[in-house]
Amino acid sequence: MASTARKPQKFNVVVVGQNGRLQYEAVLFVASLRAKSPQFKGKVFVAEPQPGPLWEQDARMGNPEVRNLLTSLDAKILPFENHVFGQSYPFGNKIELLSALPAGEPFVFFDTDTLIMDELSTVPFDFERPSASLRVEGTWPEPPLYGPGYSGIWKSLYDRFGLDFDSSLDLSQPDEYWRRYLYFNAGFFYYKCPKLFGERFLEYAKSIHNDPPEELACQSLSPWLDQVALPLVIHGLGGGRGSLPSGMLDGSVSCHYRLLPLLYAREADNVVETLEEVAAPNRIKKVLKQYDPFKRMIFQNRGQKARALFDRDHLPRREQAIRNMLKKNGYWLR
Structure with missing residues (x-):
């Protein structure tokens, strides 16, 4: 009988590396990946925004020891340009960096403030069906007292981009309850091609930012813009909820500690133990x-x-x- 053992997938991992706290979080992330996921065979990128007119100061990682350590951990520092966001919306880095990743190669983006705690290669990603983190609270939208409600706000966005709104709904949840509507934390997301995902992500985010539908008149888009556009991108590319088994990412394999x-x-004992173990080696x-x-x-x-x-x-x-x-x-x- 042929073996049914799952062959480890090969995919790339990317986080943002930036001057200040994020460069040290990047060290912790990559160190945890190397310590806890020795079977991972993909490339690890630390994407770094380059100086330009959209930054008031140089956003590159300013500590040469950080850069040297990341390189010694076999992470590639990947420069990318900001053409749309930058200083005004740093969360846009996770959108614009996608254009610098190798096209056609499956990728997983993680927020830098994430720990890897177990073998990442065991996670059964379906890269044909993109998804993102469901460790999320109902942070957006905040429907005004006299409307529109959740349905009106979200439907206006699906209509803007020619997407089917009804098929995005979780009908097990009550009408006008935030969990009925497709909403993710952007702490991780994945797809089969960063170019396809990134182009759509940037298109949607720009459109919402520059010309929001009138139903969004009372809604704040800062810092929520990435999480407003993300479910539209995922739904439009054929993904959604339930693409991953629960309990792995944001569970036994990774922790988005923030x-x-x-x-x-608030995190479990094994998360603290992983943190302190990974941070302990002298280098x-x-x-x-x-x-x-x-x-x-x-x-x-x-x-x-x-x-x-x-x-x-x-x-x-x-x-x-x-x-x-x-x-x-x-x-x-x-």
């Missing part, structure tokens, strides 16, 4: 300690002290309450 104080406050520690919040949270034990403030089994329902507790006790370092 900020170290939040990681220590990693030497670089991470140059970023003061990492030095204090990871290496001076402030993260563990912050963690002791919270009961993971009874966390506040709203993230703002966690942030307030961290701030009150002097642990909100970012």
Whole structure:
């Protein structure tokens, strides 16, 4: 009988590398990938925005030791140009970097503030059916009291781009409840070709930003623009919910922690253990300690002290309450 064992897929991984916190998060991401996913055979890119008229200052990674360490971890620093966004909307980097990736090669984008905790090559990505993170709250839209509601706002966007709105709905959820509508966190997304995905992502984001439908008149697009355009792109390319088994990304294989104080406050023990294990080797520690919040949270034990403030089994329902507790006790370092 032929073996039914799944052959590991080959795909590229990309994160953004930028001056400031993101360059140190990139080190942590790549170090965790190398430590926890030795079977991963794809290329790892750290995409770096280049100086230009859309940046007030040089956004490139400014620490040469960061650059050297990333290279030694077999990550390729990938320059890309900002033609649309930049300083005014840095989240646009995850859209514009896609044009610099190898066309026709499957890719997974991760936000830099992500840890890899297990073998990434075991995740059964269906690169024909794009998807993104479902670890998301109902942050957008915020329907005004007298309308339009969720349906009116989202349908206006689907209509703008000639997409079928009804087939995007989760009919198991109530009408006018945010989960009924296709909505993702842009902390990861994937597809078979970055060029196809990136061109559509940029087209939709530009259109929404420059000429929003009138139904969006009361809606903020900052910082939500990427997450407004993303479900439209995914739906238009034949993807959606349920393309991945639950519990792997944003679960056993990866953790989008967002900020170290939040990681220590609310994530499971194995996430903290992975963080501290990956950061421990001297060549990693030497670089991470140059970023003061990492030095204090990871290496001076402030993260563990912050963690002791919270009961993971009874966390506040709203993230703002966690942030307030961290701030009150002097642990909100970012």
